[in-house]
Amino acid sequence: MMKDWKKILLLAIPSIASFASMTLTGTINLIMVGQLGALAIAIVGVSNIIMYNAWAIFSGIGHTVNYLVAQNYGSNQMKKGVERTYIAFYLCIIASVFLLLVGFLFPADIFRVMGSSADMITEGENYLQIRFFAMIFSVFVFVFHGFLRGIGDTKTPMVSAIIGNLIMIFLTYGLTYGHLGMPDLGLSGAGIAFLTGEVVTFLICAYFYFVKLHAKFGTRTIVPFNRLESKLIFKESSKLGFQEFSMSMAMFVFTAFVTRLGTHALAANEVALSVMSLGFMPAFAFGSTATILVGQEIGRGDPTAGRKAGTNTAILGCIFLLILGVVQFFLSEPIARVYSGDPMVYELAGKLIMISAFLQLFDGLLNFYAGGLRGIGDTSFLLKTSLVLGWVFFIPLSYILTFTLQLSSVGAWISLYSYLALFGITVMIRFYRTNWSTIKIKVVSDDVKHSISS
Structure with missing residues (x-):
């Protein structure tokens, strides 16, 4: 048991550091930007939700590379893993x-759809536009990280993330307020800092993939x-991407509900989400570790070991x-x-943090066992x-508790964690009710063969 836990921690700790650095960077940036006032906090918070939706649409590409490369690595078929990664780059x-195109044309319209005030649209349009440009590099980075984690290298993603995030923090401090001899650009400066950090992370990952790993993997x-591999990558990426997008759109509607409660309620909501992301991101890290270990064991032809690792x-x-x-409690x-x-802001945010302090365990179950299911390809x-x-349970419940029963932000957060609890338990049950003896590596032939019944 201790040997297995050590192996998990050696993979998980760098991932925790990587995701935690992203979370900490977001927290520090929100604190720095927060000195501009509640409106700035609200703009950044709403922009984060919008960008999470944009990322979610294409996140399936990175998730697919992650689990397929893990399987290919376990079965010693890395030529196939590299081929699949190139197809993913084309999709990127x-x-x-x-x-x-969206970044150039639609930032203001997106804010309007969110029900944002005129001030929020005016002050936040340029910031959101820059965030869309930064997302271009984020999509590629997620694929690079998916490949690296698939081969069991969680340290390189950690290093690239930490360096990029440190640069982001440094530039946010300088460009937002004109410190260190930099121009005073306000909220737009924070956006430029975010873009620069993503570009640096992309360049580090590209160097490791195309230069450092070429001798070993070509x-x-x-x-x-x-054609057949492209069909597989596109189909799996679409399913995983729509899964993330479904969740993110549900959060989008959730945030739109909270937005209508007023600027202070929205600011408190974003503060609480920022604090709770300290739990979200480690949950993602352990979920990613589950995908790696389960996928590699499937590649080795030992699904029972994969179940145990999950x-x-x-x-x-x-x-x-x-x-x-x-x-946190x-x-x-x-x-x-x-x-x-x-x-x-802080009194309401404190209540929301207390509500979710222990309920975040259900979000953990969702991530851990969803990671295991990705490892076997149960997309x-x-x-x-x-x-x-998301759409039959979470959104209706959010509306009822927030507006019909007039529980405001507290009602919204009760609905959020009711949703995460039900989702987490459902995924856990699926993980253990799966017939693991039938699980095989994902392959293609004249038709795309699925390793499990989906």
């Missing part, structure tokens, strides 16, 4: 054109177009989130005060469950 180019060898990863992840929840309001000195179930629970 298409995604980049889309993001570029990563600079352009592969010929393979279980051990979930146990360790729950322990981590439980400790974090204790800290007892220090909820002091933590909220770090973000804002406005009593209307159809994840998509269907996300659609049903």
Whole structure:
């Protein structure tokens, strides 16, 4: 048992550091930008939700590379893994054109759809535009990270993320307020800092993939177009992308509900989300570790070992989130005060943090076991469950508790964690009810063969 846990931690800790650095960077940036006022906090918070939706649409590409490369690595078929990664790059180019057009043409319209005030649209339009440009590089980075994690290298994604995030923090401090001899650009400066950090992370990842790994895996060898593999990558990316998009759109509507409660309620909501992301991101890290370990064991032809690895990863992840929840519960309001000195913001944010401190364990279950299901390629179930629970359960419940029963922000957060709890338990049950003896590596022939019944 201890040997298995050590292996998990050696993969998970760099991923935790990587995701935590992203979370910490977002937290520090929000604190720095927050000194511009509640409107600035609200703009950044709404922009984060919008960009999460944009990322979610194309995130399936990186998720697909992650689990397929893990399987190929486990089966010693890395030529196939590199081929699949190149196909993913081609999809990323298409995604980049889309993001570029949306960033140029529609930032103000997107804010209007969110029900934002005229001031928010005026002050936030340029910031959101820059964030769309930054997302172009984020999509490629997620594919690079998916490949690297698939081969068991979680340290390189950590290094690239930390360096990019440090640059982002430095430039946010300088460009937002004109410190260190830099121009005073306000909120637009924070957007430029974000873009620069993403570009640096992209360049580091590209160097490792095309230069450092070429001798071992032939990563600079352009592969010929393979129709069947392209069909597989596109189909799997679409399912995983729509799953993430379904969840993110549900959060989009959730945020739109909270937006209508007023600027202070929205600011408190974003502060609470920022604090709770300290739990979200480690949950993602353990979920990614589950995908790696399960996928590699499937590639080696030992699905029973994959099931065991997924279980051990979930146990360790729950322990981590439980400790974090204790800290957040007892220090909820002091933590909220770090973000804002406005009593209307930090008092409400403190209540929301207390509500979610221990309930985030269910978000952990969702990530851990969804990661395991991705490792075996059970992508159809994840998509269907996300659609049903997000739109049939979460959104109606949010409206009822927030407006019909007039519970405001507290009602909105009760609905959020009711949704995460049900989703997490459902995915966990699926993981253990799967017939693991039938699981095989994902392959293509005249038809795309699925390893499991989806």
